Amino acid sequence: MQATAYTFDPATRTGSVLLDDGTPMDFGASAFDAGGLRLLRPGQRVRIEVSGEGESRRITYVTLQTF
Numbered sequence: 243m244q245a246t247a248y249t250f251d252p253a254t255r256t257g258s259v260l261l262d263d264g265t266p267m268d269f270g271a272s273a274f275d276a277g278g279l280r281l282l283r284p285g286q287r288v289r290i291e292v293s294g295e296g297e298s299r300r301i302t303y304v305t306l307q308t309f
Contacts, residue, residue, distance in 0.1 A: 244307055245290050250282040259288060269301035277305035
C-alpha cells in the first residue's frame with residue numbers, strides 16, 4: 243500500500259503517514275526500522291505494510307516508494 247509521510251521524529255523513529263484517502267495512520271520505531279531507512283521527510287511517498295483489522299490495524303513496515 244502507498245502513503246505519504248506526514249510526520250517523523252528522528253529521536254524516537256516514530257511518525258505518521260497519510261493514506262491516499264487522507265486517513266492518518268501512526269507507525270512505531272519497529273516499523274521504521276524494518277524498512278531500513280535512516281530518515282524520512284514529510285511529503286515523501288512511502289510504501290507501507292499493515293496488519294490487523296479495525297482498531298488493531300497497525301503499520302508493520304515503512305520504506306520509500308520507488309518507481
